[in-house]
Amino acid sequence: MAGFKPFLGLALLAAAAALGAQVTKAPVPAQAAAAPVETPAASPVLARGTVIPAADLEKFVDGYVRRAMADEHGAGVTVGIVQNDQPLLLKGYGMASLDPVRPVDPRRTLFRIGSVSKTMTWTLMMREVEKGRLKLTDPVNQYLPPELQVPDQGFKNPIRIIDLMSHSPGFEDSGLGHLFVDTPERILPAAEYLARHRPDRVREPGTISAYSNYGVALAGEILARLNGVDFQTLADRDIFGPLQMQRSTYREPYEPRAGIPQPMPKALAADRSHEFKYKGGRYQPSGYDYVTTIAAAGSISTTAEDMIRYMRLHLNGGTLDGVKLYGPETARLFRTPVLNVPEGVNGWAHGFGMSRMPGGFASFSHSGGTTSFFTDMVLVPELNLGIFISTNTSGAGGIVGSFADAVVDEFYVKSPPIRRAGDPALKDKAGNYAGNYITTRRHYSGLEKFVGLLGGINQVSVSDDGYLVTAGGGSARSWAPTGKAGQFQAADGDDLLNFVLDENGKATGVYLGSFLDRAGPLMSATLFAAVAALAALTGFGIWLAFFARKRVLSPLVGQRRSEQALLAAAGLWLASILVFGVWMATFTDIVGLLYHFPPALLVIASTLALFGTIATFVALAFMVMSGRRSPAAGREGGWTMWGTARQGLAIALFLLLALLVAVRGGLLPWA
Template sequence: MIGYKSFFFGLLLTGAVAIGAQVATAPAPANEAAATVPAAADSPASADAAPANAQTLARGTPIPPAELEAFVDGYLRRAMANEHIAGATVSIVQNDRTVLLKGYGLAGIDPVRPVDPRKTLFRIGSLSKTMTWTLIMREVEKGRLKLIDPINQHLPPELQIPDQGFKNPIRIVDLMAHAPGMEDVSAGHLFVDTPERIIPPAQYLAKHRPDRVREPGLISSYSNYGLVLAGEILARLNGVDFETLADRDIFGPLKMTHSTFREPYEPRQGIPQPMPKALADERSSGFRWKGGRFEPTTYDYITQVAAAGSISTTAEDMTRYMRMHLRNGTLDGVSMFGPQTAQLFRTPIMNVPEGSNGWAHGMIVNTLPGGFKGYGHGGGTSSFFTYMDLIPDLDLGIFISTNTQGGFGVAVPLSAAIVNRFYVGEAPMQRPGDKALAARAADYEGLYVNTRRAYSGLEGFMGLLGGVSKVSVTPEGYLITSGGGSPRAWVPAGKPGQFRAAVGDDYLNFGLDDKGKAKIYYQLASGFERSGPLMNPSLLTNLAILTLITSFGLWVAFLARRATTSPVVAQRRSHHALLAAGAFWLIAMGLFFLLLSLLPDMNDKAPFPPTLLMLSSLSALLATIATIAALVLMIIGLRRTAGDRAGWTTWAVVRHALAILLFLALAFVVGMRGGLLPWM
């Protein structure tokens, strides 16, 4: 979960913004506050990653703590320096003991505070969801819920999800698989910028209900709204707010004394009690890298969607959570759930091909080097990025959280790096392409649109600017996916529609129709559905450029008194309407480009849509109306002058008609994407 500015800007300008944090003289990430377990205490904190000839371990052999610390130190020193990350906190458990617990870098800059893995609270975002699902599974074990229950039977009428023409009800298990079949709407309300804008979860669910767009259970497409529904079901079932339930049934039994779903704000009637001051004082700041320094970011208030990601916790508390899951639901004599439930947390819900995420009852299934399977979750707020992997075959749990924008690329690869270094030892290799793929290129090539998006309105319009992926095939037999990130190359993996990364362990799976033609491909948390040319970003860009040139030309000609005129009133009015349309298009595009230029510094938690976007959309709508008026008036004028030479010349009519058609084409493409709805 991330704020809308971060989401849209990431789509539009992927990887183009330098992000990080603010310290007058930024210390190197090696400025660490270590709380290492005794076995690792003597290892050199400055040690680099293991040498290339380091020996790997047999599957049942635990990682030596000193070697593990040296490797993680080297990994984070390089990664934090390269990505400008202010601070990180790490905990690793194996064989039911903590083998690494360490803080790196800064938790605050005024005053300077190092990260303490035992005390410093980091926000873990959507990793919180695994605790929500733990609470759900406890209710299933008690017999008070069934995974196949329609969610509406556990919700009051005002919160029930209407069928909207779909046949099957949404079930609890569909929420766990992120497959409720709903669009994803979040801009301006998933995170909010002030405590005054926090609303109770029930009110949030009623106010921001997304539309259903497909039958449930078909496609996993990440849904924060689904988690808020699950949290509300739990709260109503137990007669307490969700935060109190988590304190009672998760953090209390597991003795996670520095963990909470609560947030720091003044007490207010109607919303849960705030975070205790003792915990609030230990929170890490969030940062971004700007102007060559670390700069604190504003707080993300998520109480209205707490079950989806509001936890603040420490690396030490996460050792207890990971040990509990790796011990099949038991920790220090406390049983959170039984072995059958533990197995479900490692059993995919959906029947998906190898390498796809089938959502093991709320846990992401992650393919790691050597064929090992990780079960866990990532999490992101505006500034914090987190990943947890539980690897049962190695009895290993890895948790990392960073506190700076850009930390996602640091947090996510750590578990794969550790597994590869200590249990696999493979150097990166490139798999050869398959030239036979070129003969079947048409089966895969084309445009694909992300299923995790708003399907209408301005949020839908903005999402489509970067939520389109292009698939192509090279003559050497590599399939290339590009869009929403750096291009990646894939090679056929043997089964129809299945591909393996040219470099790395990832898989890419396509859903094929009866003729073997791709209709969708699956990513970690969503799918990309094949789309037609109307969703091509180049089409919108080219039409906008031509409209910009034409609008400017119309006004230059008019101001220079070279515009073709007509004695027919309707034709003169058509010309004036077209001038107005051109002016409105110029205004719309000017406002939109201004919005893009300001986007990096805009408050991504403010209400959506921003004023500039609404004004741009309104101008585009007025341009569309003026263009339609110009077309109607042109037709009237031509009818009145049929058979005489009182009207425009043939060339003037052609020029005028072409300009109208161009403006209408742009209006159609913008409208199909939701850009002509300034009120949505």
């Protein structure tokens, strides 16, 4: 599930991929057409206690959404906005179905909201706290059977309920091949999934936030066991029923099956939005992601109208239309950060993400995503304002990402363009910050680590004009020093960037959306690519020289064995690099990577690399055992000094490549 901004990296990549075969282009409803939209006249800036005029809001949102749909190729969008406990805007744009063409109806059409579902899980959790049935400081193992309890793995502190709510249980992140599944037959009972796919612990709980779908799924299992029903039934009983959210459900459409929760009612399934992708000028159907196994982390389907009711609940402090779901203390906690983090960093207000909007307004929000749906829900208590938006098309997440900020800015701020000045003196401190940084939300071993690092390394540098520049995920941004040690502000906005510094003022990590560890030089993507390319050329050269010499090898036994082992190593490394290159060149089904992992070609490449590493060590061992020969040895058939150097350099190069692959997890084909 996508988490608090930015969206889940791999899910966003999956959504951006062009997938599958083309289909006949269906007619697009007029609402979704990329027709010219008249830009509304600028409205005056409103005082903080003033409600946005509904007509002005609709005109602005119409223009914003339709332009964004045209730019992002979004098939359908649903919007709900509430202020002062009254709906201000409830509107659908574009299509919910291709065949037959069905427009988005914000009252009837169900959109998948991904990780926004987590806020309802935390609402259920806080209800149990209010009932006195659990405490936030209780260890999670206190509520789990032995087979689901989390081992300490050498860490001194137990994982607590509050650590799940702040995404700080200390788990590594894992999802490829099991977080989403593509057929109902692959859905596992929640307990079986939690036992089979438990991630390793990699840090003490409660220290830093590293978004964890597994942690939320664990919370869902605790809630289900505490109440003696499956999680979906609990949500129906304690959230959707009392709030009269009659078109909302954690359930998914599949045939009933023993051992898993009852499916989505057919009446709701008939009104759900389909999933879309845009390819070759055509909207095409996309696949359905089954998330039932970890439902608490993100399986809700709902309407914009129901989400208005849900936002009203939280803006009203836990009460909706006379129904009290939680009390004032819980309402306070939903505005109170759990983690002690620097200014501008999300401290997780007991499950709600925290950020600053234009004008300095504090917001409490959650975003969400599947491979085809992208959603944002933002609450602004100071304005008594709630904003919900969702789209149903892979690659169209940009429609929702800045929508809430744009609404607040349009009516309450009117931010002028910003361009902060850099500081040329920053060049003298470049070494304190420049380097590679790796997200803590990652797998820490095996091929999932290897794949995650292919695009998961952020680079930090300092420009000549005194800006700190962050680059990663295909985009870059400039930051200007604020004057506080380790803190920078966006050159074009209000976002803050905070580094963690050691006693010498050198950065050890940075808060950039989430927390990123500073990586050593071995994690340099440039170094990895250069060594791999040089190793491929060397491997090819070794085999070419072997055939050019008509297979002549040294007559000295130790040297001959070393040459034979190096020849094998060269072939294995060359084959590994070629197979990996073929996989990279031909791989387009990123969604398939999420469903089925690891791919066969990657396993083959990893296996070849493992045997190449072994062969390289064998070559080194025989070289050491053979001893150094004098130049005269060449006349006796042994190596000359140049031959020894050539052998040693080739072995060193292959060992360096093995080291770079190993630290990335690429030598564990079974993991």
